[in-house]
Amino acid sequence: MSTSRTSPGRIILRDVRVFDGVAERTLDNADVLLEGGRVIAVSTSPVARDQSDDVLEIQGRGRVLMPGLSDAHVHVMGNANGMNDFLQAATGRLYGNTIAEAGSMLQRGFTTVRDMGGDTAPIKALIDEGRFPGPRIFPSQAMISQTSGHADFSFVYDVPEEFGGRPSRMEDLHFTRVADGVPRVLTAVREQLRQGASQIKLTLGGGAASMYDPLSTLQYTTDEIRAAVEAASDYGTYVATHVYTPAGIARALDAGVRSIEHGHLADEETVRRIADADAWLSIQPFAEDDHHYPDPIRAAKNAEICQGTAQVYGWARDHGVNTAWGTDLLLEPQAAARQSVMAARLGEFYSNVEALRMLTSGNAALCEAAGERNTYRAAKLGVIAEGAWADVLLVEKDPLADLSVIADPETNFTLIIKGGEVVKNAL
Template identity: 65%
Template structure:
């Protein structure tokens, strides 16, 4: 029994788009660090996320099944993890981090470092896509992540590019469906979003460069939009090209949120922080930033039970399908927070969890109590 002293009880929060090992490690760590080094940094960041009040996360690229197992067995503190394992990319796509002087794996070359550490998997053609999806399922993925358009972090693909053919995407969807789960796709541009939806993808990750008819189409087709309230400064890039792509992405944030509300799209919230461990605490700031686009009540719903509804699309692959989370209800898992203040009145309380989260409970176990 904990005397809340008039504080506000709420469900544990969730983040629908994290990169646990990518968020916990720098570029140097990922390139030069051992697999153990990378995993231990990820495990430490898992604890930090839990102390920020995030009791469940959907990991959208990275070898996290071992970290998940250690947390689930109670060996280390951390959130419940829905792993995607390696994100799947075509050659020259958003997940191809091989250098231009290296021969692609499809043409007989060696795996890039990103593939060696299980962060990405490069595949071309239906057969390789099928094998890559099945490989991630074999390694414990609860859903599949596929790159369908350009991005800011990658070196070779402008934002307008469309990646994977219709047949390749349908192969990925078929393989995931056979395992009772779904495909989520990284994509910003209109053409890529339409191609993904036509192939049967259930979740669009990002979508910041969509137009209003495309957002309306997501509502009609009941496809989720897993969105991030990106702003300049959330990511930093060392060259003008990638910095320019980041600026373009950020300009779409306000419009897409407005259109999504207008058309009743199912929207999830995530952060997608990557390769800058010093910025990991921005996860909490971005949670509070959701209040710039939604009422505090709607934002809190999205941060808790709303995200959980998306996670449940994993169906038979859902590692936590036996109980509810993201709600305060009889019979639900006890993933709860005690807030020193009322986030319904001031969502910015969530931006400083060290100060304002008095109690964090996961699965009925108190992991933080400053009362």
């Protein structure tokens, strides 16, 4: 098996069954031509080969060719490092771990990720320059939080910066930014945009991982949220918010937020409101064992969140909500590979083709909502179509018949190509 990256001038994939990221059925007995990082042709007639070409021909032998997977809610830095790393490790080690995890995500078949908190713009730049392997990254940069909010990782005895204290190490590492009041929120949003954020992430309610806030808390006033939305809009992009409860989601939508991250404690009326606002619900198919909290208070919060998963998915389907899929694995590097297991778990709530659409073209549509902050806008993501990015997977077994095959990418993703580069070839 080869995992080295190669960039032939042209790649012809022959005799493949194409799931294009959208259609109900595969296009069978197809040839697909990739060149210059793009899909050039998808044809049921043989693609001609010029013997003078620098061309790699791959015989698919009836395997399924599908777009690369995407994850709409990752923390690449948070996946790669535990809390002790953030508190004690050398900064270089933190970034080294992050680069390594980006490479692992690509080997799991994730060619695009939307990062919802962490200093990943420098990692994105290195990947885009070809220095390291990894997915296309849509960074949010630091999660923006109020004091005592979900992304406030200072200790209880620390003096807030507003009163003369200094930022926590999480802020020094650009993983989070604590900002209170409209002027500081505006500054924090503009800081993330200056650093390369594609979209902005605010935390508007409690969470399982955070220290000070019950799930029921409302965080940030409507004026503060509107200020963030306006500053993001001025840059042509949008605000996504960590929030679980009906009251928090209502406040977010009233202020113009475009993407609700999580939402597991929503009621049906709130889910309907998300649909009416034409906003996104970026939800994760959480199970209790996805995260491990030795603290009983956090474990109880995690259990409550997980209990709402199936119900909210059902309402989202019923009301036609724009729904994205993500993982939100955080601070447990040993659990990072659960990303693939959680992708397959989407089949518990959707048909296989619906799940695969969400994992490809659906998530891509949310990523592309970043407008001009989308540095990959020269071509379409998440589809196999003429002119789209050449981000494709050749799958050993048919995921349309059995979604569980994507839970084992090492065995079942025979070929991984990103931007026309072969990053894995097990044929």
